[in-house]
Amino acid sequence: MEFIYYFGNVFEPISLLLLIGGTIGGLILGATPGLSPTMAVALLIPFTFQLEAVQGLILLGAAYTSTVAGGAVSAILLKIPGAPANIATTLDGHAMAKKGEGAKALQLSFLASAVGGVFGVLLLIFLTPLLAKWALAFGPSHLFWLAILGVTIIGSLDSASVVKGLLSGCIGLWLATIGFDDIMGAQRFIFHPSLGGGINIIAALIGLFAIPQVLTMFAKGRQGDGIEVIEVQKHAIKDAVRELLSRKRAMAIGTAVGSVIGLIPGVGGQIAGLVAYDQTKKFSPERKKFGTGHPEGVIAAESANNAMVGPSLVPLLTLSIPGSPTAAVLLGGLLIHGIFPGTDLFDNHPDVAWTFINSMLIGQVLMCLFGLYIAGMAAKVAQVPQSVMAAVVLGLSVFGAYSVQSSMGDVYVMATLGVMMFFLERFGFSAAPLVLGLILGPIAEANFIQGSMIANATDGMAPYFLGGGLNILLIAIVVASIAYSVWMELRQHRITNTPQEETLV
Template identity: 55%
Template sequence: MDFLNYFGNVFTPYHLMLLFGGTTAGLILGALPGLSPTMAVALVIPFTFHMEPASGLILLGAMYTATVAGGAISAILVNVPGAPANIATALDGHQMARKGRASEALHYCFLSSFVGGIFGIIILIFFTPPLAKLALKFGPTELFWIAILGITVIGTIGNKSVIKGLMAGLFGLAISTIGDNPMLGEQRFVYSEHMESGIHIVVALIGLFALPQILTLLEESGKSKVGTYALSETKWITSLKYNVTRIKALSLGSTIGAIVGIIPGAGGQIAGLVAYDQIKKTSHSPENFGQGEPDGIIAAESANNAMVGPSLVPLLTLSIPGSPTAAVLLGGLLIHGLFPGPDLFTVHAEVIWTFIDSLIVAQVFMVVIGLFLSRHSGWIMKVPPHYMAASILVLAVFGTYSIQSSYSDVLLMGVLGITMYFASKLGFGPAPVVLGVILGPLAEDNFLQGKLIGEAGDGIFDYFFTGTINLTLILATLGSIAYSVYASHKMNKRVMLK
């Protein structure tokens, strides 16, 4: 029961303040239509750079939890999901708002998010340590294939084009090779003094996620705003009484969310939609769905928050993120010198268990602040896009500069961001690029080490392509590509038939 030993660390005034600030900011940022949770977490990473590792992770964890739940506010009030994870919530949530039941819908959303979130963290607590022990068996080739699997999974699952997703991951790997060669120390692709020390993970995170978001917000500025619906005076205790009777929706949503979360790369969007689909299929009155059925919100929201904890299981054990936001969190771990694997639960046990325990407290903060915001969230919808763009730009520049007090980092962040904006217009997503940048050094280090060991033994091919774990990882990599090609082909066929 390691997680109980460090529970007290969460209850220091400083950590509680971080949890309060992170949850409030996360809920508001998540609710702002157009701002993704991934970008919000990426923007906060530089602030954590100056904190103790446990404190930094507490802030990031609170933001991650709250942004996913906060996205439901805009989904319900203006029918624009704050994040992809809240697409399913909008289906019935907005219909309820149109019928004058907006507050009630928001209550269901936060209460079921809390139930799902707690369930997800329990999965995280019990599944992570045994899986981390498995990582002890990993040598250089296994770690190389793990990095390739991580990039492949994020690149293929959830991307419209499999090939573009894979290419985006490769672009990320290419960016990670700028700077010193890890074995020989010689510089590569350094064409300017600004590139001498390579590209810092946080510079890439902010550039690739925040700057394209700014330009997208500027595109949207001046467009007519969608009207929001009035918030009624429904008491949250009434909603709570109803919510606890919806055991089927809560348990189905939480279970599906946890399963989807643990699958690398799947993310909250899939969790919410699958849970919504299943509750609708198993309902006695499926015709009510899409018309303002509370079970639709309860299943979707419990699922997308139940995904948060399990999405950290493959991340903390094998460095494979369960969602794009978890990929950003990996960057947060690495800048504090915490590398996923068994060491995390032995050498850094205090830091990591404090972080995991803080996620439970973050759920409590999320439901309390969320229920409060349910009555006052109308103003969030009125923030104009250019105000958000200006704030993100200034924060992105300050955050980037603060990492190494380097003007070069700011310039590199600008170049990466503008390039990513145009690349995203051509169908390349930022998540695989970021993961390529983060996992690139892991892949290259272990590839070169494996090459040396292979040359000294039975040969490189034998060393990389034999062994149960190697073959399992290679098959998983090929399987994820094959599945994504199949899914994409099926979707194209459906579009053509329509």
């Protein structure tokens, strides 16, 4: 219970001001398309040079947690994920906003984020030594099968059919191969100089989600029916709390999935949110409501992507292994102040380590309070005329894509993918499976190649990839996921094609 001893350090005037400022700034940065948690933390590192180590980490930690949650604002109101971690939030969150339930969706997202985030930080506090050893058990073969597990959920993710979902995912997997192979250095599909570094995930994310929205808004304006008045319904916070408590299954699945995936180095919050959404959908008796504005979709996604924050820092603080890109930037913030994470961090610098962790716990509460305060006002964005909204979203999209690497090439990639997605949506394809394929492609490929090298130097491919308890468990889950998706598709097809018998007596 050593962390309690350092709890008061968080409430020192300067530390508390930095915590509040980092939380508010993180919410604003998170709601800005293109500014991911990693970029937000990186932008703030220069401001920590003149601060003490613990104060700098408080600022960075607050920005990390609140940026992940803040991304839900643009995901819900504009259908533009503020960060890859908020992809799954768009699936039901934006549908709720279009029905005038934007305030409700935002309230649920911040409440779910707080619950998941607090649980994740508590795991970091109480189970750090145990979880660090468990995280080390994941090698290239396990990460490969974990990526394949993510691929198996593509078929049922926000698509009218499993086939179209899988085809969207395959397009994403192909897009992930563009650029130079990180392992072998081979050049692949570089038919334009802008593609030399591959497709940047942030630029792709903005293009695939935002540009189709912009084109749709402009098309409606051309047809003369662009004036669409959405009545924003007021929603009391106590009703949102009651709604959250009535959706315990979605809350539990999201928090559990986010906590486990956050612990695995290199996976990230985007996978946590999508897997949690998929599993909640599969276990829900209201499965057909997902994608139409179902609160459980928002709760599962947001609880998962915040629950992964705490566990993602376990390998960093105990083993000096960043568990996510943002954790890698935080590692830089530690090293700048001469603090080296590792097994002796909590012995040599307990004040820094525990004050930082405690600030993240308090930061989750502050993030929720500030988020709930702005939810009602932010929801009024839905009442902005579509002609104005289209121009604003287009401007934010260009800014977000360009700001990632200060490259017009990313803007061209964003525009091209956006136009392509606009036409694909007309044939029933969805952006979410495509993005998931784009994210999972490099993870699966890099770990397969690394695993192949290890396997060839040891016992061979089959024992390395198919042997061991953890591999067998992951393979079993992959098979079960595929079987479930196929069974649900066949069942739905059979129900759809069964003639309804007249029951009038």
